[in-house]
Amino acid sequence: MIIKTNHFEFEKVNWKNLEELRLLRNTPVIQNYLVNKGEVSEEQQIAWFKKEDTINNHYFIAKKNNGVIGYCLLRHIDYEVSLAEPGTFIATEDLFDSSMAALFMISFMDICRFLFGIKKFYGNVLATNNRALTNYEWFGADKEINKDKNEITLTETESQPYEQSTNKIRKALGTLYDYRFDITIVMDKLVDNELCRNLFLSLANHLPSDIRSKVKVEIEN
Amino acid sequence: MNTSSKTPWLKFTHSVMDKLINALREEFAEIKVGLIVADSDLLELLGWSSLNIVIVRAKVQETFAVKLSDQQIKSCKTVADLYSLISSLSKR
8 A cells, every 4th residue: 555645655564565664674874763773683573563553553665756765654543532653764864854854754744644633643752863853843742851761752732733833834845845735545455455455445535525635545456 | 324325236135135034034933033144053043954944945935036955055054145045046
């Protein structure tokens, strides 16, 4: 299953591309930003994915112009209260601190917000991860410092919801890249199991009409 | 003596610089107005996070119809450098 938006492709992690995610996760660039460090072996990766709850946790390989640029995740989704932890990880150092990185992050956050209907975001980041902290600062998140673990928990505040805090940046991205929330979900019957297909069809079909009109679903094979 | 009345180009450059400073002040309203001046260090003032780069690039494009790359933005040490870059590109 691939979600296409703003010239990015977010390819949902499945048994076929699981190794790609492991290799990305093990790169030194990505390791720098992980709270849980350490390389993951093939066996560990397979064991993890076998047990993974694929309804509440979603991982995506992120591509641009057919090249892998990193990965994203949306995990620990609590559908009842619409709470979840999103994350974007760039593996290509050339993209660090670039406007393309901003487009990438906002494009994925939009998917989390509008397709998954997440109303409140939170994240656990390393206290040394200045890029993530700067971005959360932009979003006006509340900070809670966990000194023992050298982590900071950031939570979106009700006074400054995502739509409001990102309004300026989305307008600027519109000027530079013709950015918009407009997605195509491409499902493949041979790759995506029924559970996955049903989940995404259900998400798409239950969207408010103004957002539904911006979501196209294609089923191949 | 009013220099700008004798040298129209100076008046022009001042007004473009003012326009740039005002544009930055408008976008970064959380920064004290007095801190955004011609010799302000852009990296110190804004930090070149991906989000701030987008804001500055888009604002320059909207205000001056000049398209800058990320690298061009990052190469500007001060507001005055950014002004010089915009001026040089808008003359082409």
